[in-house]
Amino acid sequence: MDYLLLKYLHLIAAVFLFGFGMGSYLYLVAAHRGNDPRVIAAVARMVVRFDAWITTPAGLVQLLSGYAMVSLAGMPWSADWLQGALLIFFSVGALWLPVLLLQKHMQVLAEQAAHANATLGAQYRRLYRWWLWMGVAGFSGMFLIVLVMVTKQAPWQWF
Numbered sequence: 001m002d003y004l005l006l007k008y009l010h011l012i013a014a015v016f017l018f019g020f021g022m023g024s025y026l027y028l029v030a031a032h033r034g035n036d037p038r039v040i041a042a043v044a045r046m047v048v049r050f051d052a053w054i055t056t057p058a059g060l061v062q063l064l065s066g067y068a069m070v071s072l073a074g075m076p077w078s079a080d081w082l083q084g085a086l087l088i089f090f091s092v093g094a095l096w097l098p099v100l101l102l103q104k105h106m107q108v109l110a111e112q113a114a115h116a117n118a119t120l121g122a123q124y125r126r127l128y129r130w131w132l133w134m135g136v137a138g139f140s141g142m143f144l145i146v147l148v149m150v151t152k153q154a155p156w157q158w159f
Contacts, residue, residue, distance in 0.1 A: 003072050010065040016058035018142060024050055025135050028103070032128055037113035037120055044107035051100055059093065084154030085145055092141035095134050102131040 024047040031043035066085075069075075075082065109124040148154065 001068065001072075003069060006065045006069045006072065009061060010069065013058045013061035013065060014146070016054060017062065020050055020055045020058070021142070022139065024055070025139070028106075029132070035120070037110045037118070040120070041107060041110035041114050044103060044110055048100070048103050048107055051103065056096075056100070059096070063089070079152075080154040080157055081148055081152045084156070085148045088141050088145045088148065088155075092138050092145070095138040095141070099131060099134050099138065102127050102134070106131065 027043050028040075028047050031040045034040075066089075070077065070082065077083075106124060106127050109127070110120065112118075113120050113124070144155065151158075
């Protein structure tokens, strides 16, 4: 496959990761702030679906297109910026998988509260805090990885 086409796919996947990821994050934060279990359940259901169908596949496209570009260009895997990018990518991925599970669990708890016409309990709020801060960490990593890609420097080379 042509290098420029791979680069295009890589960038589009990054746009999808940021766009859908940030959109889902902000919608669920906004739903949570409204404190209505029905709204939270509906939004969480959409977020879980979008993350499964769009955001997660975009992450896989990122990994595969990046691998193909490095291989096609004959770049050394030992390059500091590339190792830094991979470290950040897999760290963000390690946060992402638990976030998916937290979102699904939050959805179920919100649906249960909505069906019982009850408020959200302590378990939901605890899961939400974990989800919120894991999201902050994950998006920080995403911003960092874009900086690494643009500068072609590993974070430890910036100082």
